[in-house]
Structures are given as C-alpha cells and as structure tokens.
Amino acid sequence: MGKDVYERMKYFVVEKIKPNYSAIARQYGVDPRTVKTAYLRAQNGETIVRNQRKRRSKLDRFQDIIKDKYTAGCSARAIYDFIVEKGFTGKYTIVKDYCRHFRKAQTKKATIRVEHTMGLSAQVDWKEQVTMTDQNGVPHTFSIFLYVLPYSKFKFLKLTLDQKQDTLFKCLFEAFKATGGIPKEIWFDNMSTVVDHKLSDFHHHRFNELSTPVIKCWKTPI
Structure with a gap:
C-alpha cells in the first residue's frame, strides 16, 4: 500500500467524505x-510502516x-589491498569513501563543545x-589582529604592519x-609571539621569555 493513497484516505476521513474507491484506484x-x-x-x-529491505x-x-586498520594509520589503498586478499570483490573507491566517512565520524565524536561564561x-x-x-x-x-569575546560574539579587529610582541x-x-x-582568561592560538613552536610539541607549550611575565595569568588552549 502506497503512502500517498493512505494520506489521501486520511483526508477523506478528516473531512468526513465517502470516497469512490474505483475512481481513486484509477x-x-x-x-x-x-x-x-x-x-x-x-x-x-x-499508520503505514513500510518495511524497507536493507541493501x-x-x-x-x-x-x-x-x-x-585505518585507526592504526593505514592508508585506504593499503587497506584495500589487504581486504582484497581476504576476499573483497568491490572497487577501491568504495573503501576510500568508507574511510573518509569513518574519519569524519571520529572527528565529530572528538569535538568538544565549550560553554562560554560572560x-x-x-x-x-x-x-x-x-x-x-x-x-x-x-x-x-598588513596583519589582522582579531580579539573575540566568545560569550557575546563581539569582535575587535585592527590592521597592523607587523606581528611583534609590542604590537600585540x-x-x-x-x-x-x-x-x-x-577578561579573566585570554586564549591564544599558538601565536609565535607567545609560544615557541620549535621548543614545544603537541601536548606541551613553552612560552617566549619576553611574553611570560605579561601572560602568566592568561591561558592558551592545548
């Protein structure tokens, strides 16, 4: 039974109209x-529940x-070659698309929503x-200095001729x-005027000696 037929019959029921079965069937x-x-x-x-066959x-x-394999760092091509030996008969593009969707899903799970306070x-x-x-x-x-208050979404922008600490x-x-x-906290996005990248890794940051006394009460996101 098609859903369109059922919806049409619901209309007849609501309007209290006796349908002509033959005419509607045609x-x-x-x-x-x-x-x-x-x-x-x-x-x-x-209600009409249509049983959809899962392909x-x-x-x-x-x-x-x-x-x-993908979580372990293998490429889509390497994974494809591996499962072909296990009996996979599909094309490489299917595996590549699956890996891409899996990566997006994992990234979405890892995203943390930050609630901002006034x-x-x-x-x-x-x-x-x-x-x-x-x-x-x-x-x-020119460089563009951007200062954002996350709670109110207020933005302050200024054009500068350099990105030196004095300018910052x-x-x-x-x-x-x-x-x-x-504000109580200021979050910097790994700026070279604040963080020495060559002396830091993904988990630890090392502040510039010149900037440390000034930003010691501020925080940077890790």
Missing part, C-alpha cells in the same frame, strides 16, 4: 480493494577490519596577512579599552 493505479483497506486503516487511526554492501563483513574569556589570533599596493605601485603587507600588547590594550574591561 487515479493512483492501484486496486480498489487497496484503496478501501487504506480508508479503513485511516478510520482506525493506523547489503560488499563491505559489510570487512567493516571491522577497515576501522581497525566576562570569563577572550580569544586572540593573527589572521592572514594581506598585501595591498598603493598608487605608486609600492606593496604594503598595544592591540590588546586597545581591545580592552574598546570592550570596557579585561
């Missing part, structure tokens, strides 16, 4: 008895192997450098003045 290309059954079910408030995939019996934190970052040419053909490169501190003071206060 309209939808079904048997009149099907229309009558749909009408009776609609009268009784029954089997050639990857079904290899999914656990693919997940284990006046607690601010986020600071240098955005991409922009080069513009003046009327004399001389190029000038001046921009911060202007941002404090523009927002009317200083």
Whole structure:
C-alpha cells in the first residue's frame, strides 16, 4: 500500500467524505480493494510502516577490519589491498569513501563543545596577512589582529604592519579599552609571539621569555 493513497484516505476521513474507491484506484493505479483497506486503516487511526529491505554492501563483513586498520594509520589503498586478499570483490573507491566517512565520524565524536561564561574569556589570533599596493605601485603587507569575546560574539579587529610582541600588547590594550574591561582568561592560538613552536610539541607549550611575565595569568588552549 502506497503512502500517498493512505494520506489521501486520511483526508477523506478528516473531512468526513465517502470516497469512490474505483475512481481513486484509477487515479493512483492501484486496486480498489487497496484503496478501501487504506480508508479503513485511516478510520482506525493506523499508520503505514513500510518495511524497507536493507541493501547489503560488499563491505559489510570487512567493516571491522577497515576501522581497525585505518585507526592504526593505514592508508585506504593499503587497506584495500589487504581486504582484497581476504576476499573483497568491490572497487577501491568504495573503501576510500568508507574511510573518509569513518574519519569524519571520529572527528565529530572528538569535538568538544565549550560553554562560554560572560566576562570569563577572550580569544586572540593573527589572521592572514594581506598585501595591498598603493598608487605608486609600492606593496604594503598588513596583519589582522582579531580579539573575540566568545560569550557575546563581539569582535575587535585592527590592521597592523607587523606581528611583534609590542604590537600585540598595544592591540590588546586597545581591545580592552574598546570592550570596557579585561577578561579573566585570554586564549591564544599558538601565536609565535607567545609560544615557541620549535621548543614545544603537541601536548606541551613553552612560552617566549619576553611574553611570560605579561601572560602568566592568561591561558592558551592545548
């Protein structure tokens, strides 16, 4: 029984109209008895649940192997070659697409939602450098200082000619003045003016000696 026929019969029931089974059957290309059954079910408030057959995939019996191998750092091509030896008869693109969807799903699970509190934190970052040419053909490169209050979504931007620490501190003071206060925490996005990347790894950060006294009460996200 088609859902369209059932929905039409629900309309007749709601409007208290006696349907012409034969006419409706011709309209939808079904048997009149099907229309009558749909009408009776609609009268009784029954719902139509269509049993959808789950299409089997050639990857079904290899999914656990693919997940284990991909998590271990194997490439989609290496995984494909491995499961082919185990009897897989599908194409490489199927394995590649499955690995891509699996990676997206794992990334989504690993995403942590941060709830922001009023006046607690601010986020600071240098955005991409922009080069513009003046009327004399001389190029000038600008950096964009961005200061964001996550709770209110307020943004303070300033064009600068460099990304030096003195420039950073001046921009911060202007941002404090523009927002009317200083947050308890300021999160920096691994800025070279704050963190020595060559002396830090993924888990630990080492602050610049010049910036440490100034940011010792601030935090950077790890």
